[in-house]
Amino acid sequence: MAVLAIIGAQWGDEGKGKIVDELSMRADLVVRYQGGNNAGHRVVHEKGEFAFRLVPSGILFPNTTCIIGNGMVVDPKGLLDEIQELQSQGIDTSGLFISERAHVVMPYHFLLDKMEEEARGADKIGSTQRGISPAYVDKHARIGIRMADLLDVDTFRSKLASILQQKNRMLTQIYGQPPLSLEEIHGEYFGYGQRLRPLIADTQAMLHDALFERKTIVLEGAQGALLDIDFGTYPFVTSSATMAGNASSGAGLPPHSIDRVIGVYKAYITRVGSGPMPTELFDAAGEEMSKRGHEFGTNTGRARRCGWFDAVAGRFVAQLNGMNAAVITKLDVLDTFPTIKICTAYQLHGKLVHSLPATQSDLAACVPVYEEVEGWLSDTSNICNYEDLPRAAKSYLKRIEELLETPIALVSVSPQRGRTIQVQDILAEPEFDSRYPRNARRF
Ligand code: GDP
Ligand code: IMO
Ligand code: MG
Numbered sequence: 001m002a003v004l005a006i007i008g009a010q011w012g013d014e015g016k017g018k019i020v021d022e023l024s025m026r027a028d029l030v031v032r033y034q035g036g037n038n039a040g041h042r043v044v045h046e047k048g049e050f051a052f053r054l055v056p057s058g059i060l061f062p063n064t065t066c067i068i069g070n071g072m073v074v075d076p077k078g079l080l081d082e083i084q085e086l087q088s089q090g091i092d093t094s095g096l097f098i099s100e101r102a103h104v105v106m107p108y109h110f111l112l113d114k115m116e117e118e119a120r121g122a123d124k125i126g127s128t129q130r131g132i133s134p135a136y137v138d139k140h141a142r143i144g145i146r147m148a149d150l151l152d153v154d155t156f157r158s159k160l161a162s163i164l165q166q167k168n169r170m171l172t173q174i175y176g177q178p179p180l181s182l183e184e185i186h187g188e189y190f191g192y193g194q195r196l197r198p199l200i201a202d203t204q205a206m207l208h209d210a211l212f213e214r215k216t217i218v219l220e221g222a223q224g225a226l227l228d229i230d231f232g233t234y235p236f237v238t239s240s241a242t243m244a245g246n247a248s249s250g251a252g253l254p255p256h257s258i259d260r261v262i263g264v265y266k267a268y269i270t271r272v273g274s275g276p277m278p279t280e281l282f283d284a285a286g287e288e289m290s291k292r293g294h295e296f297g298t299n300t301g302r303a304r305r306c307g308w309f310d311a312v313a314g315r316f317v318a319q320l321n322g323m324n325a326a327v328i329t330k331l332d333v334l335d336t337f338p339t340i341k342i343c344t345a346y347q348l349h350g351k352l353v354h355s356l357p358a359t360q361s362d363l364a365a366c367v368p369v370y371e372e373v374e375g376w377l378s379d380t381s382n383i384c385n386y387e388d389l390p391r392a393a394k395s396y397l398k399r400i401e402e403l404l405e406t407p408i409a410l411v412s413v414s415p416q417r418g419r420t421i422q423v424q425d426i427l428a429e430p431e432f433d434s435r436y437p438r439n440a441r442r443f
Helices: 016-024 076-088 107-123 132-140 147-151 155-172 183-197 202-210 245-249 284-290 311-321 330-335 360-365 391-404
Strands: 003-008 031-034 042-044 050-051 064-066 096-099 215-218 260-266 269-271 305-307 325-329 339-348 349-353 365-373 409-414 420-422
Touching: 003 245, 016 042, 016 215, 016 325, 016 409, 016 420, 031 311, 050 325, 076 096, 076 183, 076 349, 096 183, 096 202, 107 155, 132 365, 147 155, 155 391, 215 260, 215 349, 245 311, 260 269, 260 349, 284 305, 311 339, 311 391, 311 409, 325 391, 330 391, 339 391, 365 391, 391 409
Parallel strands: 003 215, 003 260, 031 064, 031 215, 064 096, 260 325, 325 409
Antiparallel strands: 042 050, 269 305, 339 349, 339 365, 409 420
16 A cells, blocks of 8 residues: 655646556556646557546556546536547546546636636736636635536526626626526536536545555646645646645545655756746757657647756755655656756845745746756667666766755656656555554444
8 A cells, every 4th residue: 555646846747647657557546636627648558649637647547446536626528528538549437536526617717717818918827728727716715616516406506596697797797708698507517417427426435445445546646836826936827736735635635644745857847838937948959858858738739848957946846745756757858968957056136046936026037057967868768777777867867866855766768658767666565554554443
């Protein structure tokens, strides 16, 4: 048994999907705990390519139970489409469940996401326009619709009627849009609820049982720590808590049940959408990263901004998450670089800083201080053992490890399943666990 939280440690798209897929072979349950279909997690293996948006990346293993946790916001139509796509690719989705407490992304959330972005003009966040922010706003304003609400025709109608009055005032009076129809939305979304009914479950109870049965659980983060609502590069962030601190409440597990927190970093860094990014490159090196790394959004197809590895932001994230180990992905993308830079500090208003400033104006003013190391100029994409990596690649990883103050457990060298070098076994049984003793009596 081990409970692992796998989090994105940069601005998203670090390769979480690939790593979670590989760990899922040995996991009994995989749970997404936040976000919605703003996520795009790509998994590549012999059966084809899969882009998960809402479904946890463990679904490719038929014996792994996958849970869409209570901390998520779910577009039911998007989910039904995703399930349909997976089934048409020959994937058994019978192990998928949705928390009855997960919030529903409603049609007005999509519209408001779009309208709010347009209204921001030059200050736009660059949202994925999947209705994520308006859905979390309603959750916290206590006017959200949850998956369980979709199942009762009358409760759903009365909640929707009262919410829609308010939303229609906003749409018509502020944004000059036509009002939405209660009958149409009620009919359509009640229909989705009926189709999803067999999957909607008390997933917290499933997880509680799994803990006592000493099962292995992987908590799959979406987005990345630098997009976290509290500690990310606010306001250019997503609207959920992306870090390990939220993995327990977003999944429905006690905080102390998490044995290890694993952060996934690219060997460089990327960002989609607006906001400061100190190590961003606007030169040939950035283009090379973009081209070799195919840095285009899995979900939206937008070009990702590319830059050198930012160890200041990296260490900030490692500390906040109490990271037990790091995974470095896409090392192979750097195979052609004669020299590689690592950002070890920022210069801000004439001073050296080693942590992430709180304001976006300060972050935008940060000038990275680089250390330059030699590249390895050879193909790493077929290497299976750490010892076989070129000397310069090992030195690069060692330096990142030192700067993050976190051991590296896995190094990914290709998008293909299995092309991940294991340095440590992150799923190993914890040495001593008094919390969930085998044969514990339950009351
Ligand atoms: P996620 O959102 O964190 O799951 O990451 P994405 O799936 O959005 O983006 C990561 C991309 O990099 C995907 O297209 C993966 O197939 C690909 N990828 C993952 N690991 C590696 C690697 O080690 N090398 C290369 N070249 N590509 C990788
Ligand atoms: P995965 O899970 C990269 C970014 C958007 C935008 C900001 C807010 O694939 O790593 P939102 O739609 O959430 O309100 O957008 O967050 N963003 C991501 N960037 N990877 C993601 O997910 C992202 N999800 C949201 O581009 O800048
Ligand atoms: Mg992604």
